[in-house]
Every structure is written in structure tokens, then in C-alpha cells.
Amino acid sequence: MHITSDLAQTLRPTAVAIGNFDGLHLGHQKVLQPIRDSLQGVRTVLTFHPHPQEVLTRRPQLLLTPPAEKLDLLAQMGFEQVVLLPFTPAFACQPPQEFIQTVLEQGLRVRHLSVGWDFCFGHRRSGNAQTLQAWGSERCIPVEVIPETKLNGERVSSSRIRAALATGEVSTAEALLGRPYRLTGEVVQGDQRGRQLGFPTANLRLPPEKFLPRDGVYSVWVDVPAAAAALPGVMNIGHRPTFAGLQHTVEVHLLDWTGDLYGQEVRVALRGFIRPERRFPTVADLIQQIQQDCQTARQQLGLAEQVGMV
Incomplete structure (x- = not known):
């Protein structure tokens, strides 16, 4: 082109x-x-x-x-x-x-x-x-x-898509786009917090002008160079308040997959909103919630039969 x-x-x-x-x-x-x-x-x-x-x-x-x-x-x-x-x-x-x-x-x-x-x-x-x-x-x-162009009686517009993403209405944004909303970025070094918790994450560096959906946890499909098909995952957008985080991050945990993605470009397709980001009183409470998030993600991604593996 x-x-x-x-x-x-x-x-x-x-x-x-x-x-x-x-x-x-x-x-x-x-x-x-x-x-x-x-x-x-x-x-x-x-x-x-x-x-x-x-x-x-x-x-x-x-x-x-x-x-x-x-x-x-x-x-x-x-x-x-x-x-x-x-x-x-x-x-x-x-x-x-x-x-x-x-x-x-x-x-x-x-x-x-x-x-x-x-x-x-x-x-x-x-x-x-x-x-x-x-x-x-x-x-x-x-x-x-x-x-x-209208969908369900309302005008299809970029502003309507932004409004849907700002409230975590992933399915509405997908319907208006005709495809899932995607985030594409390079995997960069993070602080290894997820790995320490037992849920290693890929920390994404995105274009600074990219519109991000509301802070929180999402079920996602992830395209990575090493995989022949999209991989299921859980994405967190926010400041990690349990650890008093100051930097806004986008992190993805891939379910049932391990490997080195540093320096590679990955593409994340949003499937569903799981919950808002919030602060947990203890690290143990956070780990328990992440386990539940993984189960919810499997259900939203149509992998409910694997819930028992988490």
C-alpha cells in the first residue's frame, strides 16, 4: 500500500x-x-x-x-x-x-x-x-x-464508541466497530510484580495517543508472534492501588502459556469487562481475586470447562 x-x-x-x-x-x-x-x-x-x-x-x-x-x-x-x-x-x-x-x-x-x-x-x-x-x-x-449509519436506533460514531469504552461496555464498542477493540503495543520490562504473585504479566507500551478503556480488569484474546492462534488472557489497566502504584500501566496475563515476549509486539482484543480496579487490604486477598478473575475470563472467553484447572 x-x-x-x-x-x-x-x-x-x-x-x-x-x-x-x-x-x-x-x-x-x-x-x-x-x-x-x-x-x-x-x-x-x-x-x-x-x-x-x-x-x-x-x-x-x-x-x-x-x-x-x-x-x-x-x-x-x-x-x-x-x-x-x-x-x-x-x-x-x-x-x-x-x-x-x-x-x-x-x-x-x-x-x-x-x-x-x-x-x-x-x-x-x-x-x-x-x-x-x-x-x-x-x-x-x-x-x-x-x-x-445507525445501530439499534442510535447513530454509529467514534464518540459513542469512546463513551462505551469509558464505562467498560466492551460488547457495545465491538458492535459499533464491527470487530473487537484492540490495543497493540510492545512488551517492555515491568517491575515483575505479577510474577512475584504467581501471575506473570506482559507490560505493554502503547502509542501515547491511543484511547484506553476504563481502568479495570478485562478478558482478552492476545495475538503473539510465537503462537499460531490467539491466546486467552486477563488484562489489567490502572495504577495497581494495592501497591500504591503511581504509573498507569496496561498488563496482560496469558492463561496456560509461558514464554519470553520482551521486545515483541502483541495485539490484545477486548472480550469482556470483569471488574473495576480496586485496592485490596492484603496481598493474599489480591491473589484470591486474581484467581477469580481468571475463572471469570475463562467463562467470558468460552473456556468455562477449564475453570477447574485454575
Whole structure:
């Protein structure tokens, strides 16, 4: 997949889907589908970096899919090119017609376009999907405007997914995404606390802009390089209050598996929320609770018949 931030380096002509696409959820997938199937040019996704809200609000934006994760998912979907267009205050202030001329016509030579119903662009969001449809009509370029996607009567959106994850509603987030919510990171050295308790954990270093679900304990499936299939596990997100922890960590204990993962990248798919993080009066109480967490994780992962092995 060709990746560029320079319009002069794009493969042309193109069939293009435009959007922020943070999360690549069910609504985004519907915008992407016409271009994924298009035969009218290099199948291209035009997205923006950094996230426009980060530039407009001047506040860091936590992302459901940081750039590397988004690119990996788009490659899996079969796209041939991704243009990561730099989003700057100057870019945000350009007139809609300038965006059309410099980006769509000159930079991409668009032959097929797909956007969501609420897509806006240009100074004060004065350009919209209807602007693009009028432009396409004048040039005999098909412009598809994808209507709002709903699930159970409510709009599918990145903000709704964040809200679900913030309350531990893993199944809701998965339904909106069309896949489990995943955390991808490198296994780094921790303080070995889990090993001392009899439950060794892989301590994950994640992209700093990755949106994390609420602190607590989760059942997860884990892809590791040494395993042919995903492994069951228990993940803890938080500060480990029993030990007065100060650092926020993401740690995964793999059930019925041992091995050295240091320096390797693993991918964790959330299956279910088990409980909030809390402080235990004694280490023995914590160990007892971890044993129970492992049993609950087996049940949530469909491994209930192995509960007696814990």
C-alpha cells in the first residue's frame, strides 16, 4: 500500500474516500466500501493528520486508531493508497473551492468520490457533501454521499464508541466497530510484580495517543508472534492501588502459556469487562481475586470447562 503525505507523490488518477476515519467503525466502512470496490482509479483513502479536532481545539486528541493501526487496517481492507494530508490552521482556513482544485483535481485527479453525509471542509466548514456532488455533476464524476449509519436506533460514531469504552461496555464498542477493540503495543520490562504473585504479566507500551478503556480488569484474546492462534488472557489497566502504584500501566496475563515476549509486539482484543480496579487490604486477598478473575475470563472467553484447572 502506497502511503504519502505529499500530493505530488500520489498515484493517479484515483477513486477516493475522504474522512477522519478514527476507529474505522461500521459507518466509516460504509463510506469506504464504494471505493474499495471501485474500478475507476487507484483505490485511495484521504485522511488527515493530526486529527482536525486537535488542531482546532489545540488540545491533544486520543484516538481509537492511531496512525499505524489505521494504516494496518486499511491495508487489510485492500486499499492501494493512503494520503495522510497534513491538517494545519492554514489548511483549515482555505476556501472550499481551493481544496477541490488543489487536492481533488490537481493532487489526486479524482475519478470517483465517496464521503459521509456530514462531511464538511474549507473555511468555517462552508463546503459540504452537497458542494462535492455539485462539483462532480459538472465534471461527470460520481460522488457518493453515504447516509447516517445507525445501530439499534442510535447513530454509529467514534464518540459513542469512546463513551462505551469509558464505562467498560466492551460488547457495545465491538458492535459499533464491527470487530473487537484492540490495543497493540510492545512488551517492555515491568517491575515483575505479577510474577512475584504467581501471575506473570506482559507490560505493554502503547502509542501515547491511543484511547484506553476504563481502568479495570478485562478478558482478552492476545495475538503473539510465537503462537499460531490467539491466546486467552486477563488484562489489567490502572495504577495497581494495592501497591500504591503511581504509573498507569496496561498488563496482560496469558492463561496456560509461558514464554519470553520482551521486545515483541502483541495485539490484545477486548472480550469482556470483569471488574473495576480496586485496592485490596492484603496481598493474599489480591491473589484470591486474581484467581477469580481468571475463572471469570475463562467463562467470558468460552473456556468455562477449564475453570477447574485454575
